[in-house]
Every structure is written in structure tokens, then in C-alpha cells.
Amino acid sequence: MEKVLMKGNEALAEAAIRAGCKCFFGYPITPQSELPAYLAREMPKRGGVFLQAESEVAAINMVYGAAGAGVRVMTSSSSPGISLKQEGISYLCGAELPCVIVNIMRGGPGLGDIQPAQSDYFQATRGGGHGDYRTIVLAPSSVQELVDLVYDAFDLADMYRNPVLILGDGILGQMMEPVVFKERPARQLPPKDWATTGKMGRQKPNVINSLYLDPVKLEEHNLKLFKKYQEIEAKEARYEILNGDDAEYFVIAYGICARIAHAAVEMAREEGIKVGLIRPITLWPYPKKAFEEVLPKAKAFLTVELSLGQMVEDVKLSVEGRAPVYFYGRTGGMVPTAEEIFEEIKKMRGLS
Amino acid sequence: MKMEIIMAGFGGQGIMLMGEILAHSAMLEGREVSWIPSYGPEMRGGTANCMVVISDKRIPSPIISSPDVLVAMNKPSMEKFTPMVKSGGIVILNKALIDERPARDDIKVIEVDATGIADELGNMRVANMVALGVLIGETGIVKPETVIKSIDYFLPAHRKNMMEINEKALKRGIAEVQK
Numbered sequence: 001m002e003k004v005l006m007k008g009n010e011a012l013a014e015a016a017i018r019a020g021c022k023c024f025f026g027y028p029i030t031p032q033s034e035l036p037a038y039l040a041r042e043m044p045k046r047g048g049v050f051l052q053a054e055s056e057v058a059a060i061n062m063v064y065g066a067a068g069a070g071v072r073v074m075t076s077s078s079s080p081g082i083s084l085k086q087e088g089i090s091y092l093c094g095a096e097l098p099c100v101i102v103n104i105m106r107g108g109p110g111l112g113d114i115q116p117a118q119s120d121y122f123q124a125t126r127g128g129g130h131g132d133y134r135t136i137v138l139a140p141s142s143v144q145e146l147v148d149l150v151y152d153a154f155d156l157a158d159m160y161r162n163p164v165l166i167l168g169d170g171i172l173g174q175m176m177e178p179v180v181f182k183e184r185p186a187r188q189l190p191p192k193d194w195a196t197t198g199k200m201g202r203q204k205p206n207v208i209n210s211l212y213l214d215p216v217k218l219e220e221h222n223l224k225l226f227k228k229y230q231e232i233e234a235k236e237a238r239y240e241i242l243n244g245d246d247a248e249y250f251v252i253a254y255g256i257c258a259r260i261a262h263a264a265v266e267m268a269r270e271e272g273i274k275v276g277l278i279r280p281i282t283l284w285p286y287p288k289k290a291f292e293e294v295l296p297k298a299k300a301f302l303t304v305e306l307s308l309g310q311m312v313e314d315v316k317l318s319v320e321g322r323a324p325v326y327f328y329g330r331t332g333g334m335v336p337t338a339e340e341i342f343e344e345i346k347k348m349r350g351l352s
Numbered sequence: 353m354k355m356e357i358i359m360a361g362f363g364g365q366g367i368m369l370m371g372e373i374l375a376h377s378a379m380l381e382g383r384e385v386s387w388i389p390s391y392g393p394e395m396r397g398g399t400a401n402c403m404v405v406i407s408d409k410r411i412p413s414p415i416i417s418s419p420d421v422l423v424a425m426n427k428p429s430m431e432k433f434t435p436m437v438k439s440g441g442i443v444i445l446n447k448a449l450i451d452e453r454p455a456r457d458d459i460k461v462i463e464v465d466a467t468g469i470a471d472e473l474g475n476m477r478v479a480n481m482v483a484l485g486v487l488i489g490e491t492g493i494v495k496p497e498t499v500i501k502s503i504d505y506f507l508p509a510h511r512k513n514m515m516e517i518n519e520k521a522l523k524r525g526i527a528e529v530q531k
Contacts, residue, residue, distance in 0.1 A: 005376045005385070031391060114392065175414055176372065176387040178379045256415075263413035337417040 003178040008143045008168065009034035011179050012102065015150035016074050017042060018181055021100070023049045023073040025062035029081045030114040031170040032104035036076065056081040060088030060101075067097035068208040070195030072154050076102035078170075079120050080111055083128060089163055090129030093225070094210025096194075098157035100150070101135075102166045104173040105306075107333035115333025116170030118255060121310035124167050125284040132222050134229045136164040136236065137283040139254040143177035149281075151184055156236065158189045160228055167283060169306065171256045171335070232285055239287035240279045241294070243269060247276030249348055250294055251341070252315050253304040254280045261304050264341035275345055283311070291318040298323050302348045304341055305329045324351070353408045355493055356416045358433050359483075360401035361425025361446070366480035369506060370423070371402035374484060376502040377494040378406040386414035399428060406493060421491065423483050425466065430454060444486050446479065462486060464528050470521055475514075478521035485525015496526060 006014070013035045016024070024043060026036045036052065043050035053059035059075050066073040077085065082103045092099060105120050107113040120128075124137045136156050140146040146168065153164040196206045212218035243265050244250075253261035258279040268275045278290045291298075300323055303312040312327045319325055328344040330336045357374065361367045368389050375387040388403045403416045418438045424430035425446045434454040437443055442460045445453075448467035464486050470479040481503070488494055503518045 003379060005372070005379055005387070170391070171388060171415070174389055174391050176375060177414070178385060259411075260413045260415055266412055335415060337415070338413055339417055 001180045001182065003180055005176050006143060006179050007034055007174060007176050008146050009104065009173040010038045011143050011147050012076075012150055012166070012168075012173075013038035013042070014181065015147040016100070016154075017046055017048065019151045019154045020072045021048065021074050021154065022071040023051075023062075023066040024075065025051050025053050025059040025066070025073070026075050026077060027053055027056050027059055027081060029078045031106055031116070031173050032076050032078045032102065034173070035102065035104070056084035057088065060085040060092075063099050063101075064088060064092055064095070064097060067092065067099045068095070068196050070192040070197055072098075072100075072158075074100040074102065076104070078104045078106045078114075079108050079117070082120060082123070086123070086129040088129075089135065090127070090131050090133060091210050092163045093127075093129075093133035093135065094131060095208050096161040096225070097163070097208065098154075098161050099163050100153045100157055100166065101163055102168065105167065105169045107331070113333045114170065116172075116256060116306060116335060117331070117333055118169055118257060118306035119308075119310065119331065120167070121283065121305070121307060124165050125286070125314070133225065134162075134232070134284055136160070136162060136232060136285075137167055138164065139167050139281060139283050140172065141255050141258045141279060143172070143175065144179050145281075146172065147179050147181060155187050155189065158192070159187075160232055161194075162228070162232075167255065169256050170333075236282060237285040237287040237289060238281040239290040240281060241290060242277040242279065244276035244278075244294060247274050247294070248297060248299045249273070249275040249302070249345065250278050250298055250300075251275060251302045251304060251345065252278045252280070252311070254283060254311065256335075257304055257306055260336060260338050261341055263338035264345060267338060267342045268345045273345060273349060280311075283314075286314045286318065288318040291315075295319070295322055300324045300326065300348050300351070302326045302328060302344055304336065304344070306335065307331055326351070353406075355406045355421065355491065356419045357404045357406070357421045357423070357487070358401060358416055358419040358436070359404070359423040359425075360399065360429030360433055363398045363400045365400070365425045366477060367400045367425060368402050370480040370484050371404045373499060373502045373506060374487070374494065375404050375406070376505060377498040380498050380501060381494055383407060384409060384411050386411050388414050401429065401433070421487060423487060424450065425479065425483065426450065427452070434459075442490060444483055444490070446483060448479075462490060462529060464525070466525070469524050469528075473517055473520055473524065475517055478517055481518050481521035482525040482528075485522040485527075486529050487525075489526035489529040496522065
């Protein structure tokens with residue numbers, strides 16, 4: 001199959017079209033603007049709709065409309081723009097609408113800067129909007145995985161009638177790597193018989209709504225959502241373990257940070273330090289199973305993030321005090337070198 | 353085999369494209385590759401750099417902290433990146449815009465008048481291909497004919513008339529280190 005050299009943002013856009021995305025609504029922001037630019041050029045040629053909205057808030061509500069009509073729809077932005085979309089994401093979850101939301105993270109808080117960051121982890125995994133809801137969060141760490149996870153994102157969204165977030169960062173969006181757009185067998189997905197596409201002879205119209213004034217009804221609705229979230233937690237958590245076979249120490253990192261951590265792990269291996277890497281691919285559901293797998297032999301864990309410590313809370317919730325958990329992070333768009341992480345690995349070994 | 357390369361210069365010198373062409377050729381030769389641009393608010397006239405990693409194996413980190421090879425197309429780039437170059441590494445300098453030599457004796461420094469040669473060929477903008485020629489001539493990391501294929505891949509249809517001069521520039525660069 002033909003390999004092409006593509007930027008993360010453009011590869012993601014191409015994968016969305018191939019995954020059957022029919023509508024894109026967005027508003028430009030660095031470092032993800034190549035994504036809407038690609039779709040602006042390609043969508044009209046390939047039977048889709050591209051619309052640059054007047055704001056991020058408008059874009060996410062257009063997503064609500066298109067998803068309600070049963071088509072595959074996507075929006076993308078970077079950190080400050082994703083904050084603006086939070087109200088819409090809460091509504092999409094309440095109304096159980098499938099869609100894909102891409103966040104190519106940059107430094108924050110506020111307008112921050114345009115360099116890579118992972119400081120929206122809490123917002124993505126805890127929900128930056130209001131209410132008892134969850135979104136599936138996928139964290140690719142290469143351009144190829146970005147492409148593969150876009151197909152999965154649309155399938156998961158349709159399967160569970162839920163928004164799926166793709167959490168990337170500035171480097172992943174900007175970098176080029178070879179990718180192959182593999183043909184994938186279509187998955188068996190539930191019919192969208194809930195979509196508001198006309199009554200088609202049915203007696204009752206379909207209604208898309210997140211308002212339940214009767215608390216008895218809302219509790220019922222939320223419990224139904226909760227059951228769905230439990231099913232997702234049981235079935236969809238994903239991770240990769242590298243250099244794990246004889247490892248006694250583990251580094252945990254996701255996205256681009258996992259790539260740098262992997263280089264640090266290889267440096268440590270060259271010096272005979274038995275260290276492995278746990279790379280969560282889903283951030284929600286969090287792959288707790290990875291920790292159960294390694295805990296019998298693990299002496300300590302080191303979480304590395306492009307933030308001052310967000311995912312480390314999930315690591316602690318997974319380890320449950322059974323081994324020490326250390327943290328190292330850079331923030332504000334700064335990126336650690338592999339050497340820096342290697343020093344932290346050596347420190348972890350000394351401390352435990 | 354693994355080679356980490358940083359290319360740097362002014363915006364407008366074709367730094368990004370030089371890296372893309374190198375990464376693309378290595379991909380055509382069946383290698384694993386990655387390319388990362390510096391990206392910021394700066395545009396033409398500002399500084400630009402890109403990082404290229406070429407390997408036989410899965411590339412752990414695409415981010416380079418100590419390159420095997422540095423291509424510096426202007427003085428600020430030489431000053432910024434030379435200290436990072438691995439001991440025993442190679443630094444390729446565009447002599448036309450750099451009037452100093454780096455103060456290190458553990459690296460191989462290759463000075464080439466990339467801008468001058470490009471100008472002589474008729475277009476200063478192909479200085480990047482002269483430098484790329486020096487890089488592949490010195491390291492043998494990819495074959496010249498693969499690079500020519502990649503140049504063709506990146507040149508848009510309305511710029512195919514630039515093929516010949518780019519090819520000449522690449523070959524002049526190779527000749528600089530193989531003379």
C-alpha cells in the first residue's frame with residue numbers, strides 16, 4: 001500500500017473524509033489550522049460540507065444539528081477554542097449525539113501560546129462542561145495512529161451515541177510522518193433510527209433533546225448514560241506497553257510525550273536499567289488494566305506530561321497506593337528532552 | 353542506522369522544504385522518517401528550523417536534542433544549534449552568510465558557498481538544494497536519484513520548469529564534497 005508523507009493535521013483531515021465524515025464546522029486557530037484548510041479544499045470536491053463558522057460556539061452547535069440529522073460530523077480546534085465548545089459538548093452528551101471533536105492542544109491557561117501542551121487533560125477526561133457526562137478520549141502518538149484512531153473515533157461515536165474527543169498536541173499536528181490509509185472493513189453499527197430526518201411513516205416524531213424538567217426522568221436518563229459509560233469502560237480501554245517484559249520501573253506518558261519518554265526508556269535500557277513504558281491510547285476510559293498487568297513486578301512509576309500534573313491523578317487512582325508514583329512535567333509549551341526524562345528515571349530508581 | 357538532522361536558517365530560504373525532501377526520499381528508500389517544523393508567529397525573514405529523523409527502526413522520539421548533522425544556512429542558526437551537535441557530528445555551513453567558524457574541534461565542519469553557487473546557477477533560491485547535495489554527498493544517507501524523484505514530487509505542476517535548476521544545484525552540492 002502506498003505510503004505518503006503527511007502532516008498530522010492534514011492526515012487527520014484526510015482520514016475523516018475516508019471515514020465518511022460528511023460535515024465539518026470549525027473556526028481557525030494555530031496549531032490546527034491545516035486541518036480545516038485541508039477540509040475546506042477537499043470536502044466540497046468529495047461530497048461533503050465545509051463551513052467556517054462565525055465562532056467556536058456556533059461551530060459546536062452546528063455539529064449538534066448535523067449529528068441530530070444522523071450524519072458523520074466533526075469539528076476541530078485548539079485549547080482556547082475547545083474551552084468555548086464546552087457547553088455544546090455537554091449538550092451533545094445529554095442528547096446522545098455521535099460526533100468527533102479534535103483538540104490539538106497548545107499552552108494555556110487563557111490564550112497561552114501556540115506551542116505544544118497537554119494541559120487540557122482534566123478538561124478532556126473530566127468534562128469541561130456541566131453535568132454527569134463522559135466523552136471517550138483518544139490520544140494518538142504518531143501520524144499513522146492519528147489516522148487509524150480517526151476511523152475508530154467515528155465508529156465509537158456511532159456505536160455508543162456519544163461524542164469522541166481526539167486529543168493531540170501542536171507537535172503531532174505539525175509533524176510529518178509516513179502514513180498508509182488502509183482500507184478497513186465496515187463495522188456493524190446500530191442503525192440511526194433516532195435521527196431527526198422526517199417521520200417516514202412512523203406515528204411519533206424523533207426528538208433530540210437534553211432537557212428533562214422532571215427530576216425523576218432526568219435521573220433515569222442519567223442512569224442510562226451511566227450504564228453506557230460503564231460498558232465503554234469495560235470494553236474500550238486501550239494501551240500499549242513497550243520494553244515491559246522484565247521491567248521493574250515504568251514511565252507513563254501519552255501522545256507526543258510518550259515518544260520522547262520512549263527514547264528516554266531506550267537510553268536507560270542501554271545502561272541496564274529495567275524500565276518500561278505504559279502508553280495509554282484511551283485517556284477515558286483510562287486503561288487501569290495496564291497497571292494491574294505490571295503491578296506485581298513494578299517498584300515505582302513515573303508519569304511524564306506536558307503539564308504540571310494532570311494524568312498523574314489517574315495513575316494514582318490506578319496504582320491505589322501499591323507503589324510510589326512520581327511526576328515530571330514541562331508546561332507552557334516547553335517540551336522535555338529525552339535526557340531530562342532519563343535523569344528522572346534514574347532519580348525514581350534511587351528514591352524507591 | 354539512525355540519523356538525526358537539524359536544518360536551520362531564515363524564513364524564505366526553503367529550510368522546511370529541504371527537510372521535507374530529505375524525509376520524503378528516505379521514506380521512498382524504505383526508511384522510517386519523521387519531520388518536525390519549528391512553528392511560531394514568525395514568517396519570511398524570521399528564523400526557521402526543522403528536525404528530520406531517519407532510521408531503520410520505529411522512531412521513538414521525533415524531537416532531537418543532539419543532532420548528528422546540522423545544516424546552518426545563516427549565522428544565528430549556527431550559533432544556536434552548533435553547541436547541540438553530537439561529538440563527531442557534521443556541521444554544514446552556508447559560507448555566504450556565515451563569516452565565522454564554530455569554536456569546536458570535535459565536529460567536522462563543511463563550509464560551502466550555497467548561496468553563491470545557487471546565484472551562479474541563476475537562482476539564489478536553490479541554495480537549499482546545494483546544501484542538501486552536500487549533506488547527501490557527505491553522508492550517503494539517500495541516493496541522489498531518489499532526492500531528484502522527491503524534488504519532482506514536491507514541485508507543483510506550474511513549477512516543473514524549476515526541476516532542472518534544482519537538480520543542477522543538488523549535483524553541485526554533491527560535487528563540493530566529492531571533489
